[in-house]
Amino acid sequence: MNTTMQPSDPQAHPIIPAQYQALCPPPQLLPGESIDQYHALPAAIFRDTDPQSAIEWLLVIDIAELSWEMRRYRVLRHSCSTPTATKRSR
Numbered sequence: 182m183n184t185t186m187q188p189s190d191p192q193a194h195p196i197i198p199a200q201y202q203a204l205c206p207p208p209q210l211l212p213g214e215s216i217d218q219y220h221a222l223p224a225a226i227f228r229d230t231d232p233q234s235a236i237e238w239l240l241v242i243d244i245a246e247l248s249w250e251m252r253r254y255r256v257l258r259h260s261c262s263t264p265t266a267t268k269r270s271r
Contacts, residue, residue, distance in 0.1 A: 195220070196227050201238040206246065211253065222249055 197205050208219050223245030232238045 196224050197238065197242070201235060204235070204239050205242050214253070219249060222252070 208216060210216065210219060223242070226241060226245045226248065230237070230241050230244075232241045
């Protein structure tokens with residue numbers, strides 16, 4: 182069963198067992214992005230999937246990273262399209 186662990190690195194994800202921490206890349210946040218929100222997304226994915234083996238952790242970490250990137254692109258796309266939509270309505 183997975184347990185919450187205190188990471189030695191504050192950037193490390195607290196849910197990933199110590200033996201699998203090396204599989205998880207350090208967060209690459211853009212200005213304005215929250216480390217708490219960054220950790221909340223994979224935490225939810227990790228709880229739902231309950232990975233056990235190294236390959237399961239690797240796949241789930243990739244899913245979490247890609248989910249964060251998709252969220253980021255949606256926010257960026259929305260911020261880029263909002264001024265254009267405003268100009269068109271004038």
